[in-house]
Every structure is written in structure tokens, then in C-alpha cells.
Amino acid sequence: MSAAGQVRLVARREITTRVRDKGFIISSLVIVLLVVGVMIFQLVAGGRTSTTSIGVVGGNPSVETALQQAGEASGTAVTVTELPDEAAARQAVADGDVDGAVLDPTGDSPQLLVESSGSVDDVVRSAVGALSVGAQLAAQGVDLQPAPTVSVTELDPSDDDTGPAVVVALVGVVVLYGLLILFGQFVAQGVVEEKSSRVVELLLSTMKPWQLLAGKILGLGVLGLAQMVLIAVVGVTGALALGVVSVPGQLIGTVLVVIGWFLVGYAFYASVFAAAASLVSRQEDLGSVLTPTTLLLVVGFFISIQAGQDPGSGLATVTSFVPGLTPLVMPVRMAAGDVPLWQVLLAVAIMAAAIALVVRVGGRVYAGALLRTGGKTKLREALRAERA
Amino acid sequence: MLEFDGLVKTYGENRVLEGVSFAVAPGQMFGFCGSNGAGKTTTMRIAMGLARADAGQVRWRGAPLDDAGRQRIGYMPEERGLYPKMKVADQLTYFARLHGATSADADRAVQEWTGRLGLADKRGERVEKLSLGNQQRVQLAAALVSGPEVLILDEPFSGLDPVGVDSLADALLERCRAGVPVVFSSHQLDLVERLCDAVGILARGRIVASGTVPELRQREGGRQLRVVVPDAGPGWAGAVPGVRVVSEQRGDTVLELDPATDDQAVLAAALRTGRVTHFARREPSLVELFREAVAA
Numbered sequence: 001m002s003a004a005g006q007v008r009l010v011a012r013r014e015i016t017t018r019v020r021d022k023g024f025i026i027s028s029l030v031i032v033l034l035v036v037g038v039m040i041f042q043l044v045a046g047g048r049t050s051t052t053s054i055g056v057v058g059g060n061p062s063v064e065t066a067l068q069q070a071g072e073a074s075g076t077a078v079t080v081t082e083l084p085d086e087a088a089a090r091q092a093v094a095d096g097d098v099d100g101a102v103l104d105p106t107g108d109s110p111q112l113l114v115e116s117s118g119s120v121d122d123v124v125r126s127a128v129g130a131l132s133v134g135a136q137l138a139a140q141g142v143d144l145q146p147a148p149t150v151s152v153t154e155l156d157p158s159d160d161d162t163g164p165a166v167v168v169a170l171v172g173v174v175v176l177y178g179l180l181i182l183f184g185q186f187v188a189q190g191v192v193e194e195k196s197s198r199v200v201e202l203l204l205s206t207m208k209p210w211q212l213l214a215g216k217i218l219g220l221g222v223l224g225l226a227q228m229v230l231i232a233v234v235g236v237t238g239a240l241a242l243g244v245v246s247v248p249g250q251l252i253g254t255v256l257v258v259i260g261w262f263l264v265g266y267a268f269y270a271s272v273f274a275a276a277a278s279l280v281s282r283q284e285d286l287g288s289v290l291t292p293t294t295l296l297l298v299v300g301f302f303i304s305i306q307a308g309q310d311p312g313s314g315l316a317t318v319t320s321f322v323p324g325l326t327p328l329v330m331p332v333r334m335a336a337g338d339v340p341l342w343q344v345l346l347a348v349a350i351m352a353a354a355i356a357l358v359v360r361v362g363g364r365v366y367a368g369a370l371l372r373t374g375g376k377t378k379l380r381e382a383l384r385a386e387r388a
Numbered sequence: 389m390l391e392f393d394g395l396v397k398t399y400g401e402n403r404v405l406e407g408v409s410f411a412v413a414p415g416q417m418f419g420f421c422g423s424n425g426a427g428k429t430t431t432m433r434i435a436m437g438l439a440r441a442d443a444g445q446v447r448w449r450g451a452p453l454d455d456a457g458r459q460r461i462g463y464m465p466e467e468r469g470l471y472p473k474m475k476v477a478d479q480l481t482y483f484a485r486l487h488g489a490t491s492a493d494a495d496r497a498v499q500e501w502t503g504r505l506g507l508a509d510k511r512g513e514r515v516e517k518l519s520l521g522n523q524q525r526v527q528l529a530a531a532l533v534s535g536p537e538v539l540i541l542d543e544p545f546s547g548l549d550p551v552g553v554d555s556l557a558d559a560l561l562e563r564c565r566a567g568v569p570v571v572f573s574s575h576q577l578d579l580v581e582r583l584c585d586a587v588g589i590l591a592r593g594r595i596v597a598s599g600t601v602p603e604l605r606q607r608e609g610g611r612q613l614r615v616v617v618p619d620a621g622p623g624w625a626g627a628v629p630g631v632r633v634v635s636e637q638r639g640d641t642v643l644e645l646d647p648a649t650d651d652q653a654v655l656a657a658a659l660r661t662g663r664v665t666h667f668a669r670r671e672p673s674l675v676e677l678f679r680e681a682v683a684a
Contacts (some may be wrong), residue, residue, distance in 0.1 A: 001485070001486065001487070001488035002458060003455075009482070009486055012477070012548050013482055014484060017473075041571060147440070193471070194471075195474075197469050197470065197472050198467040198468065198469030199469035199471055200469065201438060201467055201469055202463065202465060202466040202470075202483065202530065203438070203486070204438055205436040205437065205438060205458060205461070205463045206458065206459055206483075206486045206487055207486065208455065251522065273447070335474050340485055371438060
């Protein structure tokens with residue numbers, strides 16, 4: 001059996017073992033549900049698609065049009081309900097059927113009934129104002145022509161509305177962060193399982209440590225990528241169906257960027273986790289060796305959240321070049337659209353160099369520590385250990 | 389021929405192996421004996437590429453063992469280890485495939501060996517659910533399912549009940565007859581004596597004695613006599629020159645003779661005391677040979 005064939009066998013075992021594991025299936029479903037939940041939350045909380053319902057007593061079609069136009073101007077979709085009289089209007093407002101009710105909108109003393117003052121006031125005021133101006137001009141015999149349409153010319157297209165893309169990137173980074181932690185843990189647990197059960201000696205009698213490590217990381221990586229893609233498909237489909245995002249191209253582009261950074265991040269973190277895990281022989285000791293790396297992930301996660309609010313900040317810019325933080329921060333900056341290509345390429349190059357280093361040193365630690373059972377192996381010992 | 393040639397291994401200040409050499413022919417069962425910590429496991433791990441020798445090499449069919457060669461060896465480590473959560477058949481198939489067996493061959497071998505080792509009804513069970521004895525059988529099956537050209541087994545009999553010992557011994561003898569060289573280490577010297585064509589005793593980092601058990605007997609303690617003379621008084625044999633009394637109990641005497649001493653002189657001395665009911669060359673057991681070799 002060739003070296004590559006053995007790597008493939010190891011990878012296949014990792015995949016088949018995981019997909020038969022109930023815990024894995026449940027955690028996968030939970031993540032997908034979380035993404036759907038985030039989208040629904042976005043839909044409910046997002047101000048861009050808010051609606052306002054206004055009751056009207058004694059109105060006409062032009063009142064309805066005026067209210068809707070005024071609503072559009074202040075970023076809310078207005079639905080108008082005809083109400084028979086003031087009593088019905090008071091009832092509807094009290095019951096919360098409408099956000100406000102206008103009495104006699106075209107008369108001399110229009111009145112607005114609301115639970116308490118809010119955004120409805122402005123909509124109604126400007127609608128009533130517009131109706132009144134229209135009526136007065138008509139009374140003076142002025143024939144109103146529709147206002148000319150303003151054509152928009154974008155001088156700097158990158159300044160377009162990147163808000164939705166940043167939101168998508170942030171959701172993507174949340175998923176990426178979760179999957180890096182999850183699959184990093186899988187790699188680490190797998191390494192310790194082989195060490196604590198001592199099966200590693202049997203495995204290493206047929207192959208080299210690097211083959212075992214490569215197979216494990218590749219197998220779980222394929223699984224992680226599959227899960228990432230599944231979430232992306234669910235997310236993109238859901239986002240388009242629910243109308244959370246209106247520009248499909250921008251959405252898909254951002255999702256692809258996040259998937260790309262997931263692969264880069266996984267290669268980095270899986271190698272570090274595997275090397276760290278090889279130092280211990282019991283699952284109980286895993287926490288202590290993984291904590292430093294997990295902390296790096298958490299720091300990157302919080303910086304990326306901050307970058308979502310202020311993508312141009314110095315912190316975001318600097319940390320998007322720090323190995324380990326890059327995969328979390330860069331997608332958000334890229335979604336915000338103010339990253340020159342050379343910066344992206346530089347970040348990729350730095351990460352690639354970091355991965356090469358981590359694979360090399362991590363592989364040495366792994367090979368040196370793998371057959372040392374009992375207690376915790378010191379990093380220095382593992383690096384110095386003979387490798388058969 | 390499986391050859392261990394001049395293996396030297398040092399761990400820090402501790403010289404574990406100081407030139408271990410022996411050879412195992414195809415179809416030969418080689419018992420590897422030695423006190424705890426003598427270096428048996430280290431020797432086997434060097435052969436399996438799990439430790440690196442400072443000097444010396446292990447050869448199979450004249451070529452130094454490399455990764456490809458090791459895939460054709462069935463190995464049972466002293467530290468038993470299997471995937472606890474993997475099912476028996478899945479696990480054995482995996483190990484067979486890692487040794488290069490095709491999927492079909494692996495399946496067939498797993499069926500065969502689980503049947504022969506009494507694991508037929510355990511194929512679908514997770515290893516962690518099995519009794520220790522059955523786990524041991526799975527471990528052995530893992531060494532056998534790839535149809536190896538060579539077997540290297542570190543303490544394969546420890547932890548087995550007598551029935552398990554018999555089925556393992558049968559399996560090893562069968563492989564041996566098929567032309568596979570088998571090396572196994574054991575502290576159960578009676579078992580080694582019963583099964584092995586050749587024995588090597590490791591002490592102080594070297595093979596201090598090796599060969600067939602009859603050869604060892606001749607070399608080490610071939611000049612012992614057991615004489616039973618019921619009517620003789622104590623010390624009857626002490627008078628014969630070149631004879632040392634090993635033990636004496638109511639006329640049942642074990643004597644050790646200098647190479648030059650004629651055993652017929654001893655018989656004559658015995659007859660002078662009266663009736664002789666037993667006079668024979670005494671075959672020392674492997675245990676005694678081992679003690680002597682290790683103590684020397």
C-alpha cells in the first residue's frame with residue numbers, strides 16, 4: 001500500500017466514524033438550526049423592512065397613497081385600514097391592531113390617535129402636509145406635473161451599501177468560528193483517543209506519523225468543509241427566500257470568501273490542535289494544552305465582531321494580518337469592501353507561511369510525543385525526541 | 389530469513405541493547421526470553437520501526453526492513469491497543485487494509501480469523517464492550533488478518549486463559565507450518581519450551597544463549613545425573629572425584645559432573661551403596677537453563 005493510499009484509508013476512517021456518531025449528527029443539525037434562527041432574527045430585528053399599520057377614519061384613496069409615500073420616505077412600509085368611526089379607531093389603537101389612527105385627515109383639524117408618540121407621528125404629519133399642499137394648489141388652479149425622476153450616477157461604486165454583506169460575513173464568521181472549534185476538538189480528541197488506547201503503536205507499525213496526522217486532518221477537513229457548504233447552501237437559500245439580502249451576487253461572493261478562509265483557518269488550527277493534543281495521554285488533560293490556541297480563536301472572534309461595526313479601524317486592519325486571526329477578521333473587512341487586493345494576497349501569503357511552519361513544527365511535536373504515554377510530554381522533549 | 393544484526397540502543401545513559409543478533413528461518417518458531425527490562429520489547433519495536441537503533445539493522449529476505457517491508461509483518465505490541473469505540477469487524481478490516489490487503493481480501497480474512505479465534509458472534513460489537521480475553525483475541529486477529537509474511541508478537545500469551553493459550557498456540561503453529569517465521573517473547577518458559585523450535589535468551593543487552601532447546605541443554609547443563617539409591621547414606625557421592633552434589637533428598641540425588649568425569653565411575657560408586665533404582669542423565673528445564681544463562 002502506498003503512502004498516499006494509507007493517508008486515504010486514515011481519512012476515510014475518520015469520516016465514516018464521525019458520520020455514524022449520533023453526537024456529530026446532532027451538533028450538525030444544531031448549527032444549521034442556529035443559522036436559520038439568526039436569519040429569522042435578522043428579519044424580525046432588521047429596521048429596513050419594518051411595517052407600520054395606520055387606521056384612517058374618513059379618508060379616501062389619495063390619503064392612502066400619501067401615507068404610503070410618506071412611509072417610504074422614512075423607511076417603513078405602511079398599510080392602511082379604513083375604520084368606520086372614532087370609537088372603532090380608539091379600540092383598534094388600544095388593541096394594537098394598528099400603530100396609529102388618523103381622524104379626518106383632509107379636514108381642518110386632523111387628529112392622530114396613538115398609544116404613545118413615535119415614528120407614526122412623522123409619517124402622518126408629512127402625509128397630511130402633502131395632502132393639504134396638494135389640495136390648496138388645486139384650489140388655486142395649479143395643474144401639478146409629476147416631479148422628474150432623479151437618475152443616480154455612482155462615482156465610486158465600492159461605496160455602495162455593504163451593510164448586508166457585512167452582516168452575511170459576520171454570520172459566516174460565527175459559523176466559521178464554531179466549526180473551527182468543533183473540528184479542532186475532533187482532531188484533538190482523535191489524537192488523544194489513539195494515544196490513550198495505545199492503538200497508535202499498531203498504527204505506527206504500518207505508517208509514518210505524518211501519514212496518520214495528514215489522514216486525520218484531511219478526513220475531518222473534508223467533513224468540516226461539507227458541513228460549511230451545507231450551512232452555506234441553507235443560509236444562502238434561506239436568506240434569498242426570506243428576503244434578508246437583496247443582492248444574490250454579493251451574498252454568494254461573501255459566502256465563498258468565508259468558505260475559503262475556513263479552509264485556511266482549519267489547516268492552521270487543526271495542525272496546532274493535533275500537535276498540542278499529542279502531548280497528553282488522557283482526554284482530561286486536553287483542556288490545559290488546548291486553551292492557549294482556543295483563546296487565540298476567541299480573541300479573533302471578538303475582533304471580527306468589532307470589525308463588523310468599524311471595518312476600517314486600525315485594530316481590524318492590523319489583526320487581519322496576524323496568523324490565526326486572519327481567517328476571522330479578513331472576511332469581515334473584505335465584505336465591507338475596503339480591502340485592496342494586495343492586502344488580501346499578503347494576508348493569504350502570511351497565513352500560508354504560518355501553516356507551513358505549524359505543519360512542520362507541529363508534525364515534529366506530534367511524531368516525537370506520540371509514543372510517549374503516561375503523563376504530559378513537555379514541548380521541548382517532544383521536539384528533541386527521536387523520530388523513527 | 390529474518391535477521392536481527394548487531395542492534396545497539398541507548399536511552400540516555402542507559403545502554404539497553406549492546407549488539408543483539410539472532411536469525412529466524414521461515415517456518416521457525418523463535419521464543420524470545422529475558423528478564424523484565426532486558427530489552428525484548430525494544431528489540432521488537434526497532435524491527436517495527438517504532439524505535440530507531442543506534443547501530444545494527446533488521447533484515448528480511450536479505451534486505452533491510454523498510455516501511456513497505458513492515459506492512460508485511462503482523463505485529464502485536466506489548467501495550468495492547470485497539471480503537472475502543474470501533475466494531476470488531478470494521479477495526480480488523482481497517483488494519484488489514486492498512487497492511488495493503490484489498491477490500492475483498494480484508495473482508496475474507498476478517499471472516500476467517502474471527503471464526504477461528506472464537507469471535508464469530510462478536511464481529512458487530514464495539515471492542516470496549518468485550519471481555520479482556522476477547523479483546524486480546526481481537527488484538528491477535530489484528531496481527532493475523534493481513535496474511536503477514538512474518539509475525540512479531542510481544543508477550544502474546546499474557547492474560548489468556550488456558551483455552552485461549554491453546555487456540556493462539558494452534559494458530560501460531562499453523563502459520564509456522566505455512567512457512568512464516570514467528571518471533572514471540574514470553575515469560576511462560578514452559579510454553580516456549582513446548583512450542584518453539586529455537587530460543588534466544590536476552591540478558592545484559594546481548595543474546596547470551598540461543599539455539600534449539602536440546603542444543604542449549606548440551607551447552608549449558610548437559611552433565612547432570614539423577615541417581616536414586618534408597619539405601620545409601622548421605623554424602624555417598626561426594627567421594628567420587630569431579631562430582632558436585634546439586635541436591636540430595638533421601639537417596640534421590642542430583643549430581644553435576646566435571647566434563648572429564650566418567651559417569652560409569654559414579655554408577656560404580658552408587659552400586660557400592662546397595663540397590664540403584666534410577667540412574668539417568670538429567671534434562672534441565674528451560675527455566676533452569678534460563679536462570680543459569682541470566683546469572684552467568
